[in-house]
Amino acid sequence: METFDVLVIGGGPAGYVAAIRAAQLGFRVACVDAFTRDGKASLGGTCLNVGCIPSKAMLDSSEKYEMLQHDFADHGITVQGASVDLGKMLSRKAGVVDKLTGGIAYLFKKNKVTSFHGYGQFVRQDGDAWVVDAAGTEVKAKHVIVATGSNPRALPLAPFGGHVVENSGALAFEQVPTKLGVIGAGVIGLELGSVWRRLGAQVTVLEALPGFLMAADDAVAKEALKQFQKQGLEFHFGVNISKVEQSDGGVSVTYTEKEQEVTVTFDKLIVSIGRVPNTDGLGADSVGLALDERGFVKVDSHYRTNLPGVYAIGDVIGGAMLAHKAEEEGVALAEMLAGQAGHVNYDVIPWVIYTSPEIAWAGLTEKQAKAQGLQVKTGQFPFSANGRALGHGDPRGFVKVVADAQTDRLIGVHMVGGNVSELIAEVVAIMEFGGSSEDLARTIHAHPTLSEVVKEAALAADKRALHM
Template sequence: MVVGDFAIELDTVVIGAGPGGYVAAIRAAQLGQKVAIIERQYIGGVCLNVGCIPSKALISAGHAYHNAHHSEIFGVTAKDVAIDFTKTQEWKDNSVVAKLTGGVEMLLKKNKVEIIRGDAFFQDEHHLRVMHEEGAQSYSYNNAIIATGSRPIEIPGFKFAGRVIDSTGALNLKEIPGKLVVIGGGVIGSELGMAYANMGTEVTILEGSPQILPTFEKDLVRVVEKEMKNRNMTIHTNAMAKEAVDNGDSVTVKYEIDGKAEEINADYVLISVGRRPNTDEMGLEIAGIKMTDRGLIEVDKQGRTNKPNIYAIGDIVAGAALAHKASYEGKVAAAAIAGHKDEVDYVAMPSVAFTDPEVAAAGYTEKAAKEAGLDVKASKFPFGGNGRALSLNQTEGFLRLVTTKEDNIIVGAQIVGPNASEVLTELLLAIESGMNAEDLALTIHGHPSLGEVTMDTAELALGMPIHV
């Protein structure tokens, strides 16, 4: 290899070290490829640094604070409860984020993945250039996996600056806001809104569609809305955000509902209306890679673009912007480069909102299954009938199974309730493996456990319920 005007030769290069990129790089190395990964900012990507992981840390801190104030039902009364938000942020950054990202970098090195720092720019389908602080270096490569992720969308009238913040800004506030306006009641907005509400913030959510968490079914969302109201959160749906006026020590948010002008003052306004794929300023058009009008890269079921040696995964391809989706697609792309016949199959792709309570779903809803031509039924069991949920004083919510009428094959599941993200895991395996309700009903579940709600719902689907 010669550094300078000549291109350094690479076998497989991965662009982006987020949950899609670093997983793809490690899997490609495990499959015998010589791998380099290019990252301009964060090892671990948005998810580990300023997304999934730090948000869950703040959510956990919010739960601890909220529970300290609201445990009277257990006979527990706490006095002089306070939160030192500086310590909370230090714990999040040093004990959670730094530990995970450092671990990812160690795993890359352990698997002999070369880490290249800088911005990648395609020169053609076999050459790229990496710009960094010291200059630039050209590389040639045999195969490439693009995993550059996405960034928050900025909307007119709400330029990110000062008291108008994106999710990264919300995760790194120096103090707990007295009042927070959240524009966009999707997963990110609802999660962060509830996290701060649990810490005592007065939160208002402005959502443009008819309901918050619009990707989930309404009866699931109603349970979350009830808990939001219990935390003094205000929800306005069908609300159109118009403008934010930064007053220096506060911000005024102007919006409309049914054509009527409204405004609200807050300490900060969080914009969480979606994310934009990071596919610009990379030279993709120079490499001849086909994209959609939305800036997404077109790929086949192995993640292959129209250039057979270039793959794309994660937020920059069609589908939900989920870290676990990116990781899954990264493994498929790495295997495809190694000559395997793996293809993506999203039938059991989990969707989770870490709200209070959590919401989790996978597979078909009853409506979607019927639209797909399946003859199905839905069976719903309440957490109120679960002993462990009662002992936790978390009885709101339910688990619903969608099964075929003829042979009780499990094709979908939706949950709202305590630890829904964990309860869903068993059902993901069931959907992925084509199990039927009897397989779940005959599986002995530990007692008392939240997982028993799965067994009880399966028995309900079979027409032989015990606990309802």
């Protein structure tokens, strides 16, 4: 029986990062992961294989096609006869995934992390260590990290299969659907709906909540919805779905909206209503690993479970189900195991939706801050007044900062526009160090850049924006 200092169950962003960081810190580390893509073992979990990475590849490809059709003419570039080779587009996506998942395997080898392919299951406690069945091989480890991630939540009325798909199926359509339904107007629904809308599908989004992007700042949500509707995405809010029926030709959905019952038929239906913790096959019951009422692994502030020497991180413990949050937990836990002060600041985790325009935010919205009793001041500046945005031909959206009116500390930033997924990091860094809107406003930004909009928004918080 092989013995390790640390055994990680799960090779997604939480697990593989924890394994690599623990190895860097001198631990003897193994990782067991069951993910299979195209019949082969593939590290990286949902994110690299069927989530973050392939979806961004498809978003980029489809946006280039959209720009070719609608935007290049404004730049004096005329193209005729443009067409989509969907097979080649999907092949490119797969190539990006292969490169990155292969990179994780390389990093494991470089850092001397032993890799097992298959399911990891708790077997028994052995003194101060745990015996785990790692894909049919019993291994012993003093520290076991559960990083098994999450799975798409199915709609009870519409189990996955046939014309009803989750994120992985929505990234592999063999042809562009004529009519595409999306249940759920969250990150996944908006991104995948955008991909297929750009490629020619008529997309209808059905959302149970009464409003759009209710976790985002009101002004950002309002602007984003306006832009998406302008693009042709059709939204219905406050719907109650009562029936989903599949046939050879597609799938029909019956729902009630404003007391009116409606039935619509789609070629394909994407269900993106959240994710559930993946603890199947872990053997939690057999060793008494505590789960909460929703199935998440219970942990304390140091990611310790109720079992000595067993920890959990990433989607399986709940909270923000984001790859970068999971990675930071992996680093923090590995450093804690080494006696260091690992830490994750959950107050400044950035959220990004990679649509066009992009949406990004971190910290509190204006409404949330006021609900907490804080006095706030806000500053907002549009991309339409920015030279680089106008040069790009994309003046949509704005940046909004929220600061404490008494201390000037930045407590939130909210963006909608081109490349805001990159702009958000600057403000997150300032917030991480407890910075103020004045710190941001007095930081020199290169001209002409989109980042100047961030500076101007901070200036606007004190009513001294220079270019508006």
